[in-house]
Amino acid sequence: MIDLSSLQNQNANTIEKELAWLQQLWLLRGRITFELSESEESFEKLLPPDISDDHSAYSALISQFKMNFHERIVLLLALIPHIKPAFLDMLQIKNQNYDLPFTEFGGIKGEKHKGMIPTGETAMFILGGTSLNRRFNLLYLFEHDHFFTVKNILRIESSIPGEPMLSGALRIAKEYQVKLTTSKNFTPNFDGEFPAKRIQTKQEWSDLIVNDSVLEGIAEIKNWLKFGTRLKDDFKFGRRIKPGFKVLFTGPPGTGKTMTASLLGKTCNMEVYRVDLSMIVSKFIGETEKNLARVFDQATDKNWILFFDEADALFGKRSQTSDSHDRYANQEVSFLLQRIEDFDGLVILCSNFKNNIDEAFFRRFQLVVNFSIPDNSQRLALWQTALHGEFKYDTQVDLEDLSEKHELTAAEIINVLRYCLLKSLERNDNTVSNTDLKNGIKIEKMKEGKIL
Structure with missing residues (x-):
């Protein structure tokens, strides 16, 4: 049996290493862009942590898809709002020249979430800075044939028509959010966002x-x-x-x-x-x-x-x-x-x-x-097989006559028997009577506006 608590601990340890790396990259990107005190070469030299020996779902996913430098950053950014939202407060730093947040940082506010949600623009700035060539080379991360999209790991949420594609929020799939944190089995819930x-x-x-x-x-x-x-x-x-x-x-x-x-x-x-x-x-x-x-x-x-x-x-x-x-x-x-x-x-x-x-x-x-409404022989088989266990038909019940006279579906027959068995329990016996069957069938027919 998998020890979930141990796996969760391993996931946390791996993610902490990745977060520390991202923090260094963010500070370095700021020095490269605004202070001009570092070169772009120094960015590429700040290598990701070695997590090859980590026994975590996070390291396993990175290994499975052989994620490169860029892909690891995008994956981490998409996960951060769910695990350490305060980490992204850096996106709210204002440009003193305009008293507005830096456009190049990207990020959007949620409806209820007080923190920032990273966008495609956030990933582009961290990885590519202000270089158009580097930005163009990074677009592959969000194309439809990239494994992020093909495997439904993460995506850029559709932006408002007419607005830049990269302005959409980075969204990690719920399945992977769970897998990379608690590692519990994931079953999607029926709601407005998942209508199944x-x-x-x-x-x-x-x-x-x-x-x-x-x-x-x-x-x-x-x-x-x-x-x-x-x-x-x-x-x-x-x-x-x-x-x-x-x-x-x-x-x-x-x-x-x-x-x-x-x-x-x-x-x-x-x-x-x-x-x-x-x-x-x-x-x-x-x-x-x-x-x-x-x-x-x-x-x-x-x-x-x-x-x-x-x-x-x-x-x-x-x-x-x-x-x-x-x-x-x-x-x-x-x-x-x-x-x-x-x-x-x-x-x-x-x-x-x-x-x-x-x-x-x-x-x-x-x-x-x-699929069709059962014929006489099929209805007889349904009446015969639907009732088993502790319950039985009264000796006066003629199932062949019942099958011939009443054109019912399998679901309707089950509904009739449910009614009959509740009546049987009410009487404290285990017999389905003719009277109960007649009343149960009448109730079913009345649902469809039919009268016996």
Whole structure:
């Protein structure tokens, strides 16, 4: 077992060395820029500390990516607001000529955070000073193909349109913030900035009762999860196919779509994250791209299954673009489609009604799986397998008759039985009666406005 307290101590020791080095660099940069008492060569000679023998997550990350002088400074700057914010008070020093903070220092104030948050400009000044050539040579640190971005370690936050790119805040990913400090296992939380929630299930494949067509679709997905990476990497044909595997689940609520996604994750040892597209579009209109981007950025190289529920909210049929809401929606669809196509993993989009999805989007999917309301035999199997353990049906209950008369989904059958078992416990017995079943079914039908 990993001793977290020991690892945290190692992380702290390594970071203290890096901070002492950065402090020296900052003072030296000031002497080079403002006092002209040092040369640029002296800056490059101030080498980083040797942490190769440190047994910390911080030193391991630097070693993993073979980080150079510049990369180590950028990583440390992005982490500082979370571990030692007072260190950046130096960014608030004022230029006496204008009684304003030095523009070249960069840095921004947070909404609640009283200290400074470093920007791309902060890194540029420390590493490049006022030399345009050095600044140009340092831009590689923030390009899309740099491992900082590719591995979602850190990024420059998008600046306001029209403002310099380097004016954006340096943001370290929450995952790496945790990894480099406490080293605890990180699971992202559902909130306004990360509109996805991990879903899990205690059920097994034997609990999923669906038709043969759905089972064939599930088998195809399992096949891709097992062999997809090999097909892409080991054979020439892999160059002809797009990354990842995109699936559309359609069918009424309660027919097993979410359960199937959860079971795929469970049996393949993969985390499944559910995104409710209707919530994002209605609540974050105009910011959908930003919120969805965080989901895909987090999922990079994580071997996650992404499950987008209520896909109708973005992929529904549209007649024409008539107002600002439609224009936003079209932008959001384009953005989501592009991120889905670029995602090198399993993406499942879910819709309750296949006919609601614009036909133009169907070609984007490698597979469409249509879940349907269970037929008589499937409903009978659901009634028979759903109840086990200490509870049993009354001898007067005719499950075949029940299955034939009442067209219910798997979720509705579970709801009926939940009602019945609570009634059974209220009576202090373990029997599901005909009366309770009838009342439970009535409640389910009333939800949909149906009357028995």
